[in-house]
Amino acid sequence: MKLTHIDTQSVFRFILFCLVISLPMQGTAAPIAMAGQSKIQSEDAALLLNDFITVKSTIDKINLINLIANSNLPQRVAVLEALQSGDLYYTKKAKQLVYAHSHADGYSVVAVISGEDLGVVGSRAVRKISINNELRTVLRGVLAEIALRSEDPATRLQAAKNLVRSPAPEFLPAIERALVMESDAKVIESLKLAAAMVNLNSDEQVLRLDAIESFRGSLDSDAMSLLAAMQLTDSEGNYIETDELVRESAAAVLKQMRSEAKIYKLIENTFFGLSLGSVLLLTAVGLAITFGVMGVINMAHGEMMMLGAYTTYVIQLLMPNYIDYSIIVAIPAAFMVSGLVGIVIERGIIRHLYGRPLETLLATFGVSLILQQAVRSIFSPLNKSVTAPSWLSGSLEINGALSLTYNRLYIIAFSLIVLLLLVFLLKKTFVGLQMRAVTQNRAMANSMGIRTGWVDALTFGLGSGIAGIAGVALSQLTNVGPNLG
Incomplete structure (x- = not known):
């Protein structure tokens, strides 16, 4: 019989598939990539994606999963995640692999290879690619290793941290291979911690003791929880951890970890106190200026912070699309709003009560109540949330027990900058000279031609404006409400 026509694509797919199913297996969960193993081209993997439709046995599906994971196919993570979550289907009529999500009229489907939205089809038009627990275990390990092989160190670090939070034996081969190739110190530390947490459940005493010893110096809360669980007893008073040597080693390491964690917790609390104290410092500076120059105790000073x-x-x-820049605009705006309200209060009320401190105290207390009720009427009595800009989000992680949030770091630095600018204003400018003159001797300053009334108004506005700036900083730490002052 003479062969007159050859379907080259079919032959190529058949040969490639035969090579795939002949790959050596390690149990049932073969590693997805070894160092130096070549990757196939994405178009070759795309040809095999539809083989999920025809492959039935678990071993063949594992080989197919490994082949896709080893490819540079852009959809490889999406396909494997969809398979893991049960969202990978194929259309019965066209035999096309699709992502399918539940819809009121059936399923909303998208083609895997082309990415084309195929709309909504009936529940009988598609069939699910079935997987079992063995395949789910393989998929967890495969997806973990893909993340650990990312070119982005941040992605690898996040993947390593995820393994720490959910250690499982199927991740251990991927962790060990990643440790050989990893160069980032933080990722290596997290990978070693994840490997130790897996080995902590080993049947071999040596591995368990080594795992416990590797926790020494670490301050990871999950690790401390695992070590603490080894000290628990059952209802009859027997230790859940029956190996005495392992239990004693865990207790010793746990004691050291908790001791170190207390020190870092104290540092963290001090940092939180400094950040909040920075806001109160700005508020107190504004109040001190007002009292020092005018001798007035302003009971509405907290409401100036609330206005800010x-x-x-x-x-x-007003700037919903420019949240990252809104706080930069809010700083001078808050200073102007609070400062102008302060000047109005001084010109309208305070200047008629100089020399009568009790009356000024009662009057400004009444003003504070008016301002609170005005805010309730305008914005409602409910607290309002201020969105933090992206550059203020996140934290600087020192270790497992200490992380410094960026918003508090910026607030401390910002408060120091404002304080230095205020010192410069008082020491190096003509306005500051007049303020200091009025503070030292009001009568003499008045006789020298200084308009003390103007200085009083400006001083009250300056103190109120600084309180408004403090309100901007405080809005990054808590919600904004009528009782904020």
Whole structure:
């Protein structure tokens, strides 16, 4: 019989598939990539994606999963995640692999290879690619190793941290291979911690003792929880961890970890106190200026801070698409709003009560109540949330027990900058000279031609404006509400 026509694509697919199913297996969960193993081209993997439709046995599916994972196919992670989550289907009529999600009229489907939206089909038009627990175990290990092979160190670090949070034996081969190739110190530390947490459940005493010893110096909360669980007893008073040597080693390492964690917790609490104290420092500086120059105890000073916080909230409403820049606009805006309100209060009320401190105290207390009720009427009594810019989000992680949030770091630095600018204003400018003159001797300053009334108004506005700036900083730490002051 003479062969007159050859379907080259079919032959190529058949040969490639035969090579795949002949790959050596290690149990049932073969590693997805060894160092130096070549990767197939994405178009070759794309040809095999539809083989999920015809492959039935678990071993063949594992080989197919490994082949896809080893490829540079852009959809490889999406396909494997869909298979793991049960969202990988194929259309019965066209035999096309699709992502399918539940819909009121059946399933909303998208073609895997082309990415084309195929709309909504009936539940009988598609069939699910079935998997079992063995395949789920393989998929977890495969997806973990793909993340650990990412070119982005941040992605690898996040993948390593995820393994620490959910250690499982199927991840251990991937962790060990990643440790050989990894160069980033933080990723290596997390990978070693993840490997130790897996080995902690080993049947071999040596591995368990080595795992416990590797926790020494680490401050990971999950590791401490595992070591603490080894000290628990059952209802009859017997230790759940029956190996005495392992239990004693765990207790010793846990004691050291907790001791170190207490020190870092104290540092973290001090940092939180400094950040909040920075806001109160700005508020107190404004109040001190007002009292030092004018001798007035302003009971509405906290409400000036509240106005600054609400100004930040309003600026974000006006700039919904520029949240990252809104706080930069809010700083001068809050200073102007609170400062102008302060000047109005001074010109309208305070200047008529100089020399009568009790009356000024009662009057400004009444003003504070008016301002609180005004805010309730305008913005409602409910607290408002101010969105933090992206550059203020996140934290600087020192170790497992200590992380410094960026917003608090910026607030401390910002408060120091404002304080230095205020010192410069008072020491190096003509306005500051007049303020200091009025503070030292009001009568003499008045006789020298200084307009003490103007200085009083400006001083009250300056103190109120600084309180408004403090409100901007405080809005990044807590919600904005009428009782904020």
